[in-house]
Amino acid sequence: MKSKIVVVDDDAGVRRVVVQALESKGYLVEAAAEGKEAVRLLDSSRPDLAILDWDLPEMTGLQICRFLRSHEKLANVPVLMLTVFSETRQKVAAFETGADDYLTKPFEVPELLARVAALLRRGRDAKSGSEVLEAGPIRLDAGAHTVTVAGEPASLRPKEFELLQTLLASTGRVLSREHLIERVWGYNSKLVTTRTVDAHIARLRGKLGKKGAALIQTVPGFGFKIDKEEK
Known part of the structure; x- marks a missing residue:
């Protein structure tokens, strides 16, 4: 099945270049020129990117990104x-809002296509994964992309997940902040x-509730770890 992509840019020239480049690779592409139109299009088309x-x-x-993350x-x-x-500071703001990647204009089309392919591949891997991870009351199902705490669903943003x-x-190992940046943010790690x-850890703890949050331990001077059981 072909991946569906929504492109939102008010510059007709940029929009045309991006759409043509994506369509040349076989993607299904829809485009919008302004924010409210984009929200309607995203809501109706349910794109892959x-x-x-x-x-x-x-x-x-950024407001559109917030809309997506809250939907x-x-x-x-x-x-x-x-x-x-x-x-x-603008790149960091975008990542903290929930963006997965950031490319500045002017850009090279081959780099744009490479980043698009990487994001779509990561999305497919997340959907096809069958890994289930558990610690205490926390249960994460990678295939279903769900998290529950003591049986109750927790709604997480992609980076929080x-x-x-x-x-x-x-579980049980201390992971440094630098390691987490590299694993979660990948090739954008220098911007984070x-x-x-x-x-993100603070927001994650808040969404996991008291029982779930208690499992995420801060190790001063080193980083974070998850214990198997609440202490």
């Missing part, structure tokens, strides 16, 4: 930000700070 400009009429790319059926759609904004999955896969990891 969204490519978002930042500076858009009516809604920004029950769209929360796991990979997001690639494609924008002229190149400062580190990957972070928990990485910790659970190494240890503060970003701490912020």
Whole structure:
């Protein structure tokens, strides 16, 4: 089945280049020029990937990203930000909002296509995985992409899910912030700070509730680990 991609950019020239490049690789592509139109399109088409400009009429790319991450059926759609904004603080803001990748304009089409292929591959791997990881009351099903705590569902953003999955896969071992950045953020790791990891851990603990949060231990000077049982 062909992957479906939604492209959102108010620059007609950029939009045309991106759409043509993606269609040349056999992807099914739909496009929008402004924020509210994009939200309607994303909600109706349920794509496998969204490519978002930042500076858009009516809604920004970050606002659209927040919409996706809060949507029950769209929360796991990979997001690639494609924008002229190149400062580190802007890239960090995008990742903290829930973006999976970030590419600045002007860009090379081969790099864009490589990043798209990588994001789609990661999405397929997550859907096809059958791994079930457990620690105490926490149960993560990679195939179903679900997390429960004492039988109750926990709604996690993609990076929170990957972070928990990485910790659970190494239960009992201390993982440094640098290791978590490399595993969860991949080739964008140079754009992510240890503060970003701490912020994601804090949100993750909040969503896992008291029993689940108690399993995520901070090891001062080293990083984090998940214990098998609550202490």
